[in-house]
Amino acid sequence: MSRQPPDRNVAPAVQRLRLRYAKRDRLRFASHRDFQRAFERALRRAEIPIAFSAGFSPHPKVSYANAAPTGAASEAEYLEIAVTAVCDPERVRAALDAALPPGLDVVEVVPARTPDFAERLQASCWRIELPGVTGEQAQSAVAALLAAPEVIVERLTKQGRRSFDARGAIDSLEVVPVPDADAECAILTAVVRHGTPTVRPDDVLAALRHVATLVPPAPPRVTRLAQGPHTPGERTVGDPFAADRS
Amino acid sequence: MTIAPVAASTAGASLFGRLEHLLPLVAKPIQYVGGELNATCKDWDAVRVRWALMYPDAYEVGAPNQGVQILYEVLNERPDALAERTYAVWPDLEALMRQHQVPQFTVDGHRSAREFDVLGLSFATELGYTNMLTALDLAGIPLAAVDRDLSHPIVVAGGHAAFNPEPIADFIDAAVLGDGEEAVGLITDLVADWKDRGRPGGREGLLLELAGTGSIYVPQFYQVHYLPDGRIQRIAPNRPEVPWRVRKHTLMDLDAWPYPKQPLVPMAETVHERMSVEIFRGCTRGCRFCQAGMITRPVRERSITGIAQMVDNGLRKTGYEEVGLLSLSSADHSEIADVARNLADRYEGTQTALSLPSTRVDAFNVDLANELSRNGRRSGLTFAPEGGSERIRRVINKLVSEEDLIRTVTTAYAAGWRQVKLYFMCGLPTESDEDVLQIATLAREVIKAGRAASGRRDIRCTVSIGGFVPKPHTPFQWAAQLDHEQTDARLMKLRDAIRADREYGKAIGLRYHDGKPGIVEGLLSRGDRRVGRVIEQAWRDGARFDGWSEYFSFDRWMLAAEAALAGTGVDVDWFTTRERDRVEVLPWDHLDSGLDAQWLWEDWQDALDEVAVDDCRWTPCFDCGVCDQMGTQIQVGPTGVVDLPFPATAPRASVLADS
Numbered sequence: 001m002s003r004q005p006p007d008r009n010v011a012p013a014v015q016r017l018r019l020r021y022a023k024r025d026r027l028r029f030a031s032h033r034d035f036q037r038a039f040e041r042a043l044r045r046a047e048i049p050i051a052f053s054a055g056f057s058p059h060p061k062v063s064y065a066n067a068a069p070t071g072a073a074s075e076a077e078y079l080e081i082a083v084t085a086v087c088d089p090e091r092v093r094a095a096l097d098a099a100l101p102p103g104l105d106v107v108e109v110v111p112a113r114t115p116d117f118a119e120r121l122q123a124s125c126w127r128i129e130l131p132g133v134t135g136e137q138a139q140s141a142v143a144a145l146l147a148a149p150e151v152i153v154e155r156l157t158k159q160g161r162r163s164f165d166a167r168g169a170i171d172s173l174e175v176v177p178v179p180d181a182d183a184e185c186a187i188l189t190a191v192v193r194h195g196t197p198t199v200r201p202d203d204v205l206a207a208l209r210h211v212a213t214l215v216p217p218a219p220p221r222v223t224r225l226a227q228g229p230h231t232p233g234e235r236t237v238g239d240p241f242a243a244d245r246s
Numbered sequence: 247m248t249i250a251p252v253a254a255s256t257a258g259a260s261l262f263g264r265l266e267h268l269l270p271l272v273a274k275p276i277q278y279v280g281g282e283l284n285a286t287c288k289d290w291d292a293v294r295v296r297w298a299l300m301y302p303d304a305y306e307v308g309a310p311n312q313g314v315q316i317l318y319e320v321l322n323e324r325p326d327a328l329a330e331r332t333y334a335v336w337p338d339l340e341a342l343m344r345q346h347q348v349p350q351f352t353v354d355g356h357r358s359a360r361e362f363d364v365l366g367l368s369f370a371t372e373l374g375y376t377n378m379l380t381a382l383d384l385a386g387i388p389l390a391a392v393d394r395d396l397s398h399p400i401v402v403a404g405g406h407a408a409f410n411p412e413p414i415a416d417f418i419d420a421a422v423l424g425d426g427e428e429a430v431g432l433i434t435d436l437v438a439d440w441k442d443r444g445r446p447g448g449r450e451g452l453l454l455e456l457a458g459t460g461s462i463y464v465p466q467f468y469q470v471h472y473l474p475d476g477r478i479q480r481i482a483p484n485r486p487e488v489p490w491r492v493r494k495h496t497l498m499d500l501d502a503w504p505y506p507k508q509p510l511v512p513m514a515e516t517v518h519e520r521m522s523v524e525i526f527r528g529c530t531r532g533c534r535f536c537q538a539g540m541i542t543r544p545v546r547e548r549s550i551t552g553i554a555q556m557v558d559n560g561l562r563k564t565g566y567e568e569v570g571l572l573s574l575s576s577a578d579h580s581e582i583a584d585v586a587r588n589l590a591d592r593y594e595g596t597q598t599a600l601s602l603p604s605t606r607v608d609a610f611n612v613d614l615a616n617e618l619s620r621n622g623r624r625s626g627l628t629f630a631p632e633g634g635s636e637r638i639r640r641v642i643n644k645l646v647s648e649e650d651l652i653r654t655v656t657t658a659y660a661a662g663w664r665q666v667k668l669y670f671m672c673g674l675p676t677e678s679d680e681d682v683l684q685i686a687t688l689a690r691e692v693i694k695a696g697r698a699a700s701g702r703r704d705i706r707c708t709v710s711i712g713g714f715v716p717k718p719h720t721p722f723q724w725a726a727q728l729d730h731e732q733t734d735a736r737l738m739k740l741r742d743a744i745r746a747d748r749e750y751g752k753a754i755g756l757r758y759h760d761g762k763p764g765i766v767e768g769l770l771s772r773g774d775r776r777v778g779r780v781i782e783q784a785w786r787d788g789a790r791f792d793g794w795s796e797y798f799s800f801d802r803w804m805l806a807a808e809a810a811l812a813g814t815g816v817d818v819d820w821f822t823t824r825e826r827d828r829v830e831v832l833p834w835d836h837l838d839s840g841l842d843a844q845w846l847w848e849d850w851q852d853a854l855d856e857v858a859v860d861d862c863r864w865t866p867c868f869d870c871g872v873c874d875q876m877g878t879q880i881q882v883g884p885t886g887v888v889d890l891p892f893p894a895t896a897p898r899a900s901v902l903a904d905s
Contacts, residue, residue, distance in 0.1 A: 027513070
């Protein structure tokens with residue numbers, strides 16, 4: 001018997017859809033691989049006419065962009081799918097949202113009208129809650145970090161232990177005013193440019209530890225608030241779907 | 247460490263807030279958060295009886311377990327009951343839970359396991375015993391059943407290992423033998439009624455009611471008497487109202503029990519990333535080493551229509567892309583050819599894979615595998631001859647000739663399968679080195695025939711071999727287990743024989759495990775109540791996750807056994823490598839699997855005489871005793887249904903754009 005892939009009639013993709021989804025509450029502990037499995041099962045349950053690759057083991061055509069790390073919640077994760085029939089984006093959103101467990105929520109779906117989507121995800125805006133840290137402690141640590149020209153941090157990557165500068169990618173870092181002054185939980189927001197390796201919230205925390213020995217007594221809670229186009233020096237990121245919506 | 251009980255007013259409260267800040271510090275935290283698709287979390291105060299169901303291994307092994315999923319659903323369907331699941335936590339989280347006083351929790355409501363009415367544990371293997379002790383301890387439930395009071399759950403063991411629960415008799419309140427679907431209902435009814443009546447007789451009153459059914463075993467109501475030489479003299483009830491023997495549960499008519507109807511879809515990666523449909527229960531092939539085949543008789547088939555409905559429903563509810571058709575020997579279903587053809591037709595072109603974990607050695611099995619892999623890749627097929635020589639296969643009653651095997655693998659290689667996996671056991675009764683060395687010869691013949699049939703040289707044969715552990719309620723329950731030194735020596739000889747084969751050796755892979763874990767499994771399988779002290783000692787010395795080689799320590803178990811069995815006159819060898827005779831009282835003799843003791847003994851003698859016995863599905867009854875004793879009968883097809891009226895593929899109306 002031949003070892004060539006069987007000749008299948010692979011239905012061509014006729015439309016590409018871009019999804020924004022959120023990873024909330026306890027499902028922030030899902031890894032990206034966990035999410036991929038759940039999403040591909042949701043595609044089947046929702047009967048989305050997803051396009052498949054050809055070959056011995058066909059796989060659904062889904063492109064994932066820039067997933068948030070395990071343990072971080074997110075309001076702004078993105079992916080793109082290819083379908084074999086023209087779909088109504090809002091119906092796809094509702095069907096997939098219903099097919100995913102609560103906590104994995106599909107927020108918006110737009111038809112792809114422009115190329116190079118991944119290149120538009122230039123920076124992320126993170127919210128970092130530091131239980132047990134006062135506003136003053138946070139303020140002085142942030143000031144020390146911003147004053148440093150570079151802060152070398154270490155991280156274990158797939159390629160082994162790597163050292164890199166975490167400071168350069170941080171475009172803004174602020175302490176959010178907390179209404180209750182006695183609350184022992186400082187909140188930071190950070191706008192971090194994507195690069196190689198991408199500086200993640202735990203790298204920002206490592207940098208704070210390095211420059212100001214800021215060690216939160218309890219694990220911080222991290223949420224990605226937005227991802228999108230970014231002008232260096234700005235304190236916000238833009239909407240990556242803007243070009244597809246027009 | 248014992249964790250202080252929480253105040254009554256907070257019973258059923260979620261512990262998630264206390265657990266959450268520990269999760270960033272442990273590996274794979276997703277396994278502890280619950281919220282799986284199709285999971286259920288009911289209102290604590292709206293029901294009368296609350297079950298915590300534990301599979302005493304890691305979530306990745308426990309979550310796909312069909313038994314737990316079925317009972318979880320059967321219980322949650324009752325308006326007066328709820329069931330939540332709990333699994334063994336890995337040592338990293340265990341340490342943090344102890345440090346932060348977080349008790350053993352369920353993944354559904356994150357409720358403390360100690361607050362439930364019943365804690366049910368499913369033991370597929372004895373190697374989960376130490377994980378049970380961890381869970382009890384983390385929950386704040388005393389390890390010894392006699393130390394528990396009304397505030398603690400009734401701890402009930404089930405699963406195959408519960409057919410000899412004597413080694414854990416001190417730690418459990420009750421054991422259920424056999425199918426759980428109806429048994430959990432019976433227990434729920436009794437607990438509900440007892441609670442409604444104001445808990446008459448206290449904890450003991452409830453246990454007496456359970457024991458009085460004759461089908462729920464309460465070890466503390468049985469006294470074991472020993473002879474001076476260490477053997478058991480007798481096991482007798484110590485209450486007049488408790489029966490001498492406890493019988494197993496048998497569920498009839500599988501079509502009436504199409505569970506799970508809502509299969510769980512874990513977020514975390516598990517050992518079985520597929521949906522399972524049980525196509526029949528029981529097996530009467532009569533393989534003498536196989537405890538599952540002996541204790542789950544008779545055969546009860548799900549009909550072709552019932553199977554198709556479960557596959558269709560399950561795929562819709564889960565989104566899985568693979569369905570496994572499970573049983574002890576799936577190719578033996580009386581309608582399997584039509585099942586395979588119908589399902590292959592129905593799901594052709596849908597990227598849905600069908601698998602039939604069957605290891606039957608015959609050409610029909612290859613035909614089935616061909617049908618199910620119609621559009622897919624033909625990578626590997628597995629067969630289980632179990633014994634290397636025809637002589638040893640007669641001893642174990644696995645009736646496969648070498649000619650059958652060669653013909654079968656030739657068919658497989660000719661049909662495009664590239665790899666054949668062969669399962670064997672080492673240490674079978676009467677086995678010699680020669681029986682095991684014949685595996686090398688067999689594998690060589692397999693490659694030779696495969697190269698000729700396929701015309702290729704890149705085909706492979708993998709030999710997978712494990713140590714045999716004699717199990718209760720089988721004809722080999724009297725047999726001596728081979729010690730680990732001899733097991734290892736035999737495996738090394740096999741390895742050397744395969745390596746020495748210059749022409750075919752490189753095409754043959756060998757997978758084996760050393761014989762030490764088998765000795766601990768043997769101790770726990772055929773042990774009596776004295777082994778409970780060994781389990782507790784090993785656990786206190788750190789034993790956890792004994793089914794995982796990275797956690798298992800043979801030396802820890804042997805040291806624990808030496809300390810705990812000191813002065814009893816018996817030791818590990820006495821429980822494992824010693825042959826028993828007909829008159830010896832076995833620790834599980836008062837537990838009735840339906841098998842007639844005399845029939846089992848004669849089958850053991852037939853094994854020694856190398857005499858085979860047939861399958862009662864296609865030859866007359868040979869009086870194993872089960873159907874008479876249990877009032878059951880074989881339920882097999884064919885039903886006469888050949889073509890299934892599958893529901894037409896639903897149009898994907900909902901997501902398409904209006905054109």
